[in-house]
Amino acid sequence: MEKYIEIFKTSYHGYFNYLWKEITHFHWENYFYGLILVSLIVWVLELLFPWRKNQKVFRKDFWLDTFYMFFNFFLLNLIVLIFLSNATAELFNDLLGMVGLELLDFQLLDLDALPFGLGLLIFFLVTDFVQWNTHRLLHYSPFLWNFHKLHHSVKEMGFAAHLRYHWMEPVVYKSILYIPLAIIGGFDVESVAIVHFSALAIGHLNHANLGWDYGFLKYIFNNPKMHIWHHAKVLPKHAQYGVNFGISLSVWDYLFKTDHIPHDGRDIALGFDGDENFPSKFISQELYPIKTKRRNSS
Secondary structure: HHHHHHHHHHHHHHHHHHHHHHHHHHOOOOHHHHHHHHHHHHHHHHHHHHOOOOOOOOOOOOHHHHHHHHHHHHOHHHHHHHHHHHHHHHHHHHHHOOOOOOHHHOOOOOOOOOHHHHHHHHHHHHHHHHHHHHHHHHHHHHHHHHOOOHHOOOOOOOOHHHOOOOOOHHHHHHHHHHHHHHHHHOOHHHHHHHHHHHHHHHHHHHHHHOOOOOHHHHHOOOOHHHHHHHHHHHHOOHHOOOOOOOOEOOHHHHOOOOOEEEOOOOOOOOOOOHHHOOOHHHHHHHHHHHHHHHHHHH
16 A cells, blocks of 8 residues: 555656656646647637637636646646546556556557558557447446546537546546556556547547538537537436537547537537536536436435
């Protein structure tokens, strides 16, 4: 236990050093300024090409979503994930060590041994497919759905809604993603940065006030006209747990028949059944899953 406490302390110390360097040293894979730059670009696109022309520039919950964007991306998300990654790696190594194995024994593919473009593509596809399945799990599991409701409480779509989510979500995503990424070891910082910023840009666009579907590329990439149906309040009877679960790619939904775009969804109602009782303030939203569990168990 002392080892994990030390990992916890080191993770926090390392995180604050990392965050300070992100703010004070500009480099191309800088997440802090990358988030700001991508957000500004997509916001300008919203203002130039608004799909819902009557939607205000500062739409409903704009500032709340902007706060979530930075809170989740830096103040909490990275602290949790850095510790989680370090602790998970150490835990797996300890468990495997008990039976005389190492994590490298399970590695099926070394991306370093492949041409950079091919390795990057495999890393992107594996990451996106695992996240697509995790996203489905957030909808199908009643326990996890209580956390995911926060993201679906958005009533007007805009780029910042992309990062409105409960802090527990990235814990679930990264925990499930850890083993598949260990199996395809060898990805480097550059690969992670490219995939990360691609997902960030696509996610911002998916939630933006834009009426784009990218033409024939809509069958490959997730897009605003597809993703708005994921946030639809009224779901088809055959898909009450949700539709269009794609993160960056739409291809998984088309392959596994979870796609649903019945018509132009520009003005559909967003949310979920009972969302009128969902809290509107940050602290209450973060505590919602805990309070809901207590009510259900009492």
